[in-house]
Amino acid sequence: AQSVTQPDIHITVSEGASLELRCNYSYGATPYLFWYVQSPGQGLQLLLKYFSGDTLVQGIKGFEAEFKRSQSSFNLRKPSVHWSDAAEYFCAALGYGGSQGNLIFGKGTKLSVKP
Amino acid sequence: DAGVIQSPRHEVTEMGQEVTLRCKPISGHNSLFWYRQTMMRGLELLIYFNNNVPIDDSGMPEDRFSAKMPNASFSTLKIQPSEPRDSAVYFCASSLEGEGNQPQHFGDGTRLSIL
Numbered sequence: 001a002q003s004v005t006q007p008d009i010h011i012t013v014s015e016g017a018s019l020e021l022r023c024n025y026s027y028g029a030t031p032y033l034f035w036y037v038q039s040p041g042q043g044l045q046l047l048l049k050y051f052s053g054d055t056l057v058q059g060i061k062g063f064e065a066e067f068k069r070s071q072s073s074f075n076l077r078k079p080s081v082h083w084s085d086a087a088e089y090f091c092a093a094l095g096y097g098g099s100q101g102n103l104i105f106g107k108g109t110k111l112s113v114k115p
Numbered sequence: 116d117a118g119v120i121q122s123p124r125h126e127v128t129e130m131g132q133e134v135t136l137r138c139k140p141i142s143g144h145n146s147l148f149w150y151r152q153t154m155m156r157g158l159e160l161l162i163y164f165n166n167n168v169p170i171d172d173s174g175m176p177e178d179r180f181s182a183k184m185p186n187a188s189f190s191t192l193k194i195q196p197s198e199p200r201d202s203a204v205y206f207c208a209s210s211l212e213g214e215g216n217q218p219q220h221f222g223d224g225t226r227l228s229i230l
Contacts, residue, residue, distance in 0.1 A: 034218055043119070043206055043221030044158075090158070100146055100210045100219055101163040101171050108157065 023091030119222035140209030
């Protein structure tokens with residue numbers, strides 16, 4: 001069955017430190033891949049997306065993600081975390097050519113930032 | 116640009132009452148999604164519409180839940196009668212499908228508490 005796994009439920013990093021949030025997918029073929037961020041009391045906001053082409057994708061707020069087919073992964077990274085990055089992050093995947101109604105979300109990773 | 120607009124932002128009501136949640140999608144988008152988010156179950160897709168037609172309502176938990184989309188700029192999710200276990204944050208999202216499979220844009224949600 002198709003699935004998206006975010007192995008880390010909660011991560012704490014110090015402000016200014018680098019960040020990597022993990023995401024693994026299970027699909028028959030390379031899916032479309034997305035990262036969303038949800039700040040407290042708000043809806044999900046798209047950070048970046050990968051459809052094809054360059055495997056390193058740049059997003060908003062200084063985030064990037066790297067698609068690795070061999071590892072079925074799409075990890076989110078940021079070189080230097082800011083306190084405002086504290087939020088919950090969701091990875092999502094959609095089968096190639098599929099409808100957005102078939103989008104599958106991971107369970108989310110909550111990021112806390114230490115001063 | 117106006118994003119997805121949901122109302123009300125917060126709703127507190129007693130069990131047995133009818134609850135109606137409202138959503139205005141982004142102008143020009145042709146797909147609309149209703150999600151429910153809880154700590155226990157995460158983000159669940161309840162129903163989605165394409166061109167105002169319900170495509171998949173398999174996520175609607177019970178007959179107490181119903182959703183309508185009378186036109187391209189408005190949708191409602193109704194719970195009647197409401198129960199305490201319906202307490203959650205309900206999100207509406209919209210997207211433009213058929214042109215590059217654009218991602219979903221989320222509203223800020225309705226936090227529903229059933230007493």
